[in-house]
Amino acid sequence: MIWNEEFETLPREALESLQLKRLKATVDRVYATVPFYKKKFDEAGLKPSHIKSLKDMRLLPFTVKTDLRDNYPFGLFSVPMESVVRVHASSGTTGKPIVVGYTRRDIDTWAELMARTLTAAGIHKGDIVHNSYGYGLFTGGLGAHYGAERIGASVIPISGGNTKRQIMIMKDFGPTAITCTPSYALHLADVARDMGIDPAKDFKIRVGCFGAEPWSEKMREQIEKIFNIDAVDIFGLTEVIGPGVSSECIEAKRGLHVFEDHFIPEIIDPETGEPLPYGEKGELVFTSITKEAFPVIRYRTRDISCLNPELCICGRTFVRMERITGRTDDMLIIRGVNVFPSQIESALMQIEGLEPHYQLIVDRKNNLDTIEVQVEVNERIFSDEVKQLEVIEKRVVHDIKEMFGVSCKCTLVEPKTIQRSEGKAKRVIDKRQL
Amino acid sequence: MKVEQISVFLENKSGRLAEVMRVLGSAGVNIRALSIADTSDFGILRVIVNDNDKAMKALKDNDFTVSKTEVVAVEVPDTPGGLAGILALLEKQSVNVEYMYAFIERSSDNAIIIFRFDGNDRAIKALSEAGITILEGAKVYNL
Ligand SMILES: [Zn+2]
Numbered sequence: 001m002i003w004n005e006e007f008e009t010l011p012r013e014a015l016e017s018l019q020l021k022r023l024k025a026t027v028d029r030v031y032a033t034v035p036f037y038k039k040k041f042d043e044a045g046l047k048p049s050h051i052k053s054l055k056d057m058r059l060l061p062f063t064v065k066t067d068l069r070d071n072y073p074f075g076l077f078s079v080p081m082e083s084v085v086r087v088h089a090s091s092g093t094t095g096k097p098i099v100v101g102y103t104r105r106d107i108d109t110w111a112e113l114m115a116r117t118l119t120a121a122g123i124h125k126g127d128i129v130h131n132s133y134g135y136g137l138f139t140g141g142l143g144a145h146y147g148a149e150r151i152g153a154s155v156i157p158i159s160g161g162n163t164k165r166q167i168m169i170m171k172d173f174g175p176t177a178i179t180c181t182p183s184y185a186l187h188l189a190d191v192a193r194d195m196g197i198d199p200a201k202d203f204k205i206r207v208g209c210f211g212a213e214p215w216s217e218k219m220r221e222q223i224e225k226i227f228n229i230d231a232v233d234i235f236g237l238t239e240v241i242g243p244g245v246s247s248e249c250i251e252a253k254r255g256l257h258v259f260e261d262h263f264i265p266e267i268i269d270p271e272t273g274e275p276l277p278y279g280e281k282g283e284l285v286f287t288s289i290t291k292e293a294f295p296v297i298r299y300r301t302r303d304i305s306c307l308n309p310e311l312c313i314c315g316r317t318f319v320r321m322e323r324i325t326g327r328t329d330d331m332l333i334i335r336g337v338n339v340f341p342s343q344i345e346s347a348l349m350q351i352e353g354l355e356p357h358y359q360l361i362v363d364r365k366n367n368l369d370t371i372e373v374q375v376e377v378n379e380r381i382f383s384d385e386v387k388q389l390e391v392i393e394k395r396v397v398h399d400i401k402e403m404f405g406v407s408c409k410c411t412l413v414e415p416k417t418i419q420r421s422e423g424k425a426k427r428v429i430d431k432r433q434l
Numbered sequence: 435m436k437v438e439q440i441s442v443f444l445e446n447k448s449g450r451l452a453e454v455m456r457v458l459g460s461a462g463v464n465i466r467a468l469s470i471a472d473t474s475d476f477g478i479l480r481v482i483v484n485d486n487d488k489a490m491k492a493l494k495d496n497d498f499t500v501s502k503t504e505v506v507a508v509e510v511p512d513t514p515g516g517l518a519g520i521l522a523l524l525e526k527q528s529v530n531v532e533y534m535y536a537f538i539e540r541s542s543d544n545a546i547i548i549f550r551f552d553g554n555d556r557a558i559k560a561l562s563e564a565g566i567t568i569l570e571g572a573k574v575y576n577l
Pocket of ligand 1: 248249251252257312313314315316
């Protein structure tokens with residue numbers, strides 16, 4: 001299903017001319033209203049009039065996270081505060097958060113984009129949406145909420161936390177769709193089982209929209225099996241708009257359609273900053289082209305992905321970004337080898353019975369990087385025999401060595417000892433003192 | 435002829451064994467026999483208790499990973515070479531011992547050895563035929 005047939009299936013040529021028109025307007029706007037952008041453009045000797053085609057995008061300077069921090073809280077707003085009807089902020093755990101603003105039209109755009117997202121997952125009027133994304137400064141909760149209301153679904157604004165109560169409500173209210181982080185979905189399943197509830201049988205959920213943290217294809221299979229649902233990947237980030245930047249379609253579930261009539265995606269080489277062609281992996285960069293209060297120009301997400309321009313079976317003409325396979329700043333360099341936690345996760349998920357409850361401890365001993373993979377023991381892999389458990393440890397060590405050429409240590413740990421946050425799971429502890 | 439044993443996964447961290455004992459104790463479970471196999475980072479605690487269901491539930495409720503396994507309890511004559519004879523007998527039948535541990539029966543001072551074989555049924559058959567006493571689960575739970 002497609003929410004906005006007209007725009008989501010625009011022929012490529014028409015889409016590109018719309019993008020160029022909107023890009024020019026955005027560039028004019030930030031140059032005129034945001035001193036930070038004016039200064040950056042001037043330093044680069046760039047005038048808004050130099051942007052004559054989409055190819056000229058590469059002339060625009062990048063914006064990075066620290067630029068947003070340096071202008072805390074409202075320095076990058078492009079409208080006077082009286083036109084801002086809402087602010088949100090990133091969940092920065094260290095230092096000051098990144099603050100973003102929305103005009104009334106931005107909120108409207110956002111609801112439209114989340115309506116597209118939910119519709120792409122097959123959610124419609126008549127569905128009951130259990131929205132476990134956190135409400136508040138975090139964009140997840142309210143983003144999904146407004147989108148669900150826009151399509152006419154019934155929303156349960158449960159937010160995060162109080163898992164047992166959530167399960168009671170899921171059983172009693174009979175939601176048909178759920179929106180939350182993938183790790184919280186697994187946590188919900190764990191707690192439900194402990195309460196004697198079978199998530200596959202005792203809930204009416206048909207589909208889930210999962211995002212706000214990287215996850216893997218294996219984790220998708222697991223969530224789909226545990227809940228007996230379709231699990232759809234959605235993507236967004238506070239700096240760009242929140243959720244609603246891109247979304248998978250339920251028809252293909254292969255890559256997330258970027259809403260290109262509002263955002264222009266690019267993939268760049270994270271080292272050189274050079275744009276990379278379709279199909280090549282690199283850092284994902286976004287330029288917003290319709291936002292009023294908080295436009296971003298070539299914002300470097302630090303997320304690793306690639307773009308696929310192939311026409312999709314769903315009929316959308318928007319390019320698809322591959323699910324995020326890591327972050328440029330999460331990327332661990334272990335003895336010179338680039339290692340993404342998500343790749344280790346997919347290696348673990350290949351092993352029968354293992355659950356994606358793991359943590360990577362990176363350290364440096366005698367000037368040598370060490371990596372320890374801690375995996376929780378569950379009843380499916382537990383045995384009364386030491387050698388059976390050692391087989392699993394050896395298999396993990398072997399598979400990771402095969403994949404990265406890096407030797408690691410695998411330690412089995414007791415269940416529920418690896419911290420499960422209600423939101424994002426902490427996967428890596430880097431103890432190296434460099 | 436088989437006895438149910440409960441195995442518990444333990445991290446090699448101080449206090450974990452004590453925690454299992456505390457959980458079982460407060461559930462009113464009595465331990466008949468116990469052994470621990472450990473490596474440098476984890477251990478497997480194996481126990482035989484008077485109430486399996488109660489013990490399993492109490493441990494699961496406290497987030498321990500547990501499993502049930504069938505083992506064989508053999509009464510070993512209190513004579514020199516008693517165990518050696520049994521092992522020789524099993525070897526002849528090519529039954530392998532995965533692990534074993536012993537405890538003393540209070541009433542008779544006989545040693546009872548708990549065996550986990552790679553073929554429990556074959557072992558039971560061979561031992562019974564040789565006239566060796568194998569204890570019923572119910573008897574072991576209530577020793
Ligand atoms: Zn599609």
